[in-house]
Amino acid sequence: MSPELKKLGPRWVVFGILGLVVTVSLLFKRSTEFPGTPVVKGVYDAVEELPEGSPILISSDFDPGSEAELVPMMKAILAHCWRRHLRVIVMSLQSPNAMPLAQGIVEEAARDNGAKEDEDYALMNYKPGNLAAVLAIGQDWASQFPESYKHRKLADIPAMKGITRLGDFKYVLCITATTSVDSWLLGGVTKYGIKLGLGCTAVMATDYYPLLDTKQITGLLGGLAGAAQYESLVKLPGKATDGMPTQSLIHVTIILFIVAGNILHFAGKRRKPEAA
């Protein structure tokens, strides 16, 4: 490593600059609209095309660690679903920590959009087993979810009317920070022929691009940028849109770090032979 890099490269300098950029950009709030790309529009169009009153299943497979990226995404999707008068059922394949978070998101979004519990939406629970759980609800929903998250019988939940198995859902959306989407693909898409949409963290997004070409998913929302694009499509700018200027600045800062790192590296290399 060059002496310049040694001098300027301590982590705290990088952390300090990045921290400063984040803080300053958050202080000067300026929303930047991010027009929806075809990849994101695939999810939007699938929701838009559903007939009024159709049931849609959201698998909320993330815990508080991924809240910053996935909560704005889920809120925008929920708002879109209720605007289209769809019935939203929420469950989780991820961990017991996912459902309390999902409950908070859904209830807050329901208040904002005037949606009623058990009529416009219903919360189910966390189910372990990944693929096995998807296969089981594919055969019989009630065998895995005999009651809701709040212990109400399925028969008492109007939102669950006509739903006996996974195939009764017109669209399934997996919002995930794990590999749970693989279970939905293998069990849901391949075995039961469901239509699947995906929302995931930005670092995961590239892994799932091949599924777009094969039409195994209708669309893909990757990280905060995907959420901002969805907010733009539903014309409901929220936290994701607010976060875009900060994300732009951070990306530019990281690019500048890479350029600076290379300049210092090669400057150090050139000096070494001279010194010798």
Add this chain to the structure above:
Amino acid sequence: MLHLKRTVPLAIAFLSGILLLIQYFVPHPWSAKFLQYTSDWQVTLAYAALLLGVGSLVQSHVTKARRKAPGWGFSAVALAAFGITVAMGMWWSVHTAWQSRTDASIVTTGSGEGSPLSWVYNSLLFPMGGAMFSILGFFIASAAFRAFRVKSPEATLLLLSAIVVMLGQVPLGAHLPGIPQLSAWLLSVPTTAAKRAIGFGVALGSIATALRVIFGIERAYLGGE
């Protein structure tokens, strides 16, 4: 004894593997019923596996704390947090069970609104989870600064691709000519091609491993030598 340890598990693995393999290609109601039963069993086993996981976690931390191994303090904190959380859930279950005797609308539960577990979740787990994830951005920046070098044509290509994709993922990139198109192309053509190749490799490997387990060639899951 050897039968119970080796032959019986091998027979169960063989039968389960073969039956589920055949089931996938048979569209008969019996086949669907069989899948229903086995899926239910698997979910039940997954619950049991959760318990095993908790047991194993506690055991490893207890051993570490007892032996005062390096970092044993963290194990002690983990055990204390685990114990307190379980105690809170149990206490709230007893509390709600007691209340439900006089008020039928109250459901016996360890969590839910107003419960200590809900407080732990919202006041501790939520901010700590968010903080952990937010640190990632700082480490990525630091790693990019120290490791992303133009050392070879391949490394240069990788670096340029990364810059284009990073710009393509933010609204700023939408204002730069050609960046959104180039970023989309990088993600949907070279990345997809590479991911698909890896996917095929993993799938073929998984099939080979599954066949080895079904036919008893792979026996590592039985433990021992």
